[in-house]
Amino acid sequence: MKRGSVHAIVGENGAGKSTLMKILYGMYRPDSGEIFIDGEPITLSSPAVAIELGIGMVHQHFQLADNFTVLENVVLGSEPTKGGRLDFALARQRIGDLGRQYGLEVDPDALVEDLGVGDRQRVEILKVLYRGATTIILDEPTAVLVPQEVDELFGALLELKQQGLSIIFISHKLDEVRRVADDITVIRRGTTVATVKPADVNSRQLAELMVGSELPTPETRESTVTDVDVLVVKGLTLHDSVGRGLLTDISLAVHSGEVVGIAGVEGNGQAELVEAIMGMRTPTAGEIHLGSDDITTWSTRQRRGAGVAYIPEDRTRHGLLQDSPLWENRMLGHQTQPPNARGILLDRKGAKADTQRIVDEFDVRTPSIDVLASALSGGNQQKLIVGREMSGDPRLLIASHPTRGVDVGAQSDIWDHLRAARAAGLAVLLISADLDELIGLSDAIVVMLRGELVATADPATVTPEQLGSAMTGAGGAGA
């Protein structure tokens, strides 16, 4: 990339964007390959080295101390001193200069906790500039901004660019990328697919590059969809603690024997929808029905007891007890049901026997059911979770990224299990970032954007490119 330009890097979730950036910022060491700055090969062994070489990073999640002022945050870690004491006057002057020079003016004495998101981002950028960065990496900077703030940010980026700084801009919002970038590099599954000029492509073509054009092999299978409603969500709305909408008026139905897929770029409300259906969040408005029951006010445990199974998105945080043996993890989420419990007592024998069954049936590679969950590889942990959630004849399965981080063989095993359960009448709500998986497994697909269901698609006819466009708001899917 050239000095004084904005270079965008786009790709799907898990395509390797963040990994690449972490290498550039010295947080990971590359296995092979070289990095050059001004023609010189360099070794980035730590963030400190990266900073010294003029590389600065603005993280997706702000790394600011809320109870410090802007000034204190900016100097944190490279405090100017005079005779052993902090020299705030000098720092204040430099921050003022930087702000005026680049159009990033922020009150240096304001507390960060009082600032809005856009201002916090300016502080992050100021922090990087203060350390003398000439190359700035912005990791999904617009994810948290409203459109006006995006415009302001882009104005500042333009300013920085004209002053001769280089900017690496990571995003999957294609229209924004096309607006701001001079060059766009598309990466997929960890390799560069193409480098293009924004003028030469439209958003749809970019989306095609992002998701890859190869279609999944169409499933030659019969529909098992019945007209028996299992999950019905009506007008579900969820606000966060300050009243911003996370979910707006979501309505959907999943029938027995049906897989409904939810497509969407991560962070558009899928996680919140799942947690609302599982009873881990209380909706602001709307109803959730399971069969003939209104379960809106039920606890998570009641819902699970009524036959709702749950494959969580984050298996380490929500799916497993890492420091507990496999057979105790078999109980987790099902600790009130046979074969894990008899009355108020645990049925250890039953749980152990059933864990062995899951290990055998779902091909979980482990020397014994007594090892700790943390000893298993991610794929095997996931197979254990899938096996656990498929046990006990659930009526509804909420599957969030069921094959994330799982190798190809385990992935097709998990798909086979999902298909078999669907044929037996299970209703499945599938959330996935893998568009091939969504199209291959789903009987119906809805697209989620900014907490709303914005489009529906027929998996028999839709292509990943169309879905990708709808997900990023670049255009409607062929409904």
Added chain:
Amino acid sequence: MIGRFSIRGVALSVAAPLLAIVFALTVTSLVLLATGNAPLGAFSTMLAQLEKPRIQVNILNSATTYYLSAIAVAIGFRMKLFNIGVDGQYRLAAMLAAAVGGAIALPPVFHVATIILVAMFVGALWAGIAAVLKVTRGISEVISTIMLNFIATGIVAYLLAPGRLAVEITGSNNIGTKVIPESGRVPGLPIIPGTPNLVFGMIIMAIIVGVGYWFVINRTRFGFDLRATGASETAAVASGVNVKKMIIVTMLLSGAVAGLVGMPQLLGDSYTYGLDFPTGLGFTGIAIALLGRNNPIGIAFGALLWSFLDNTSNSLEFDNVPKQTVLIMQGVIVLSVVIAYELVRRYRIRMVASDVGRQLDAELVTTAAQGGSA
């Protein structure tokens, strides 16, 4: 495979306490040497005390109290809930239970049962305040229980005055609650021969509490929820655990057991809550719960060790060694146990992970070989 696992498992579980004891002895020896004393002499003086029946009884009696206190702390620890307030809970509970016990007249067994129930109720109530604050206002139970300790001290001082709940104790210038009559006392057990001193009858209560703790934690659904919440709150929530409810129930249980801490002394020895009623037992409980790794058997050993050190510290004075050396020993033991277990735990996780990896590699090779021959 299984056999190798368990042999190494046993070796590892013995390794941690052994490592800790060796380390603690080394540090204490260095301290003794630095202060100009012979370590071996000091240790053997203390060990020699073990032969005295009177000391044996004292060790068992103190250990009974320590055990109850440590179990009360451990209940919270298993859920990552830090009940630092066992101290205030047991003192307030013992004082009010003593007042009730001295004021009422009931048949023998009922009298004792009433006193114990009042103590458990008061302990639970006092701990419950911290639980409610945590659930409704998000206040850390560490802070609130510490502050409740001070409030308990204030309340006890206020109520323990003549004209309120206290009377003068005849034959001394001490004051205390009205003495509990014979029907409300728990007789001692003459299980150690060679001394007129008796072992607290409440030692049986301590054993029951220990067994109950083990059963509830390891064998019931409630215990599973409690452990799951301690291991990973996010995973517990996803599994359907109502964490707020668990905080309330666990704190109440912890407080109820804390209420028992003063009972061996009250029902087996002093029969009144006076100005000289033992204090600080709640903090001893925290150290012993750490020492015993929240395990009911481990805590029993921890309580006995602690009690042995406490009850033999006076003998050090014969050798002109300051008895406060024992405090150093206790501190070093807790630290070394915590460090040793953490080291062994990490080592164990690495071993198991590499075992799993090795086994899977071996499986791959076998499969490949079979594939080749087929």
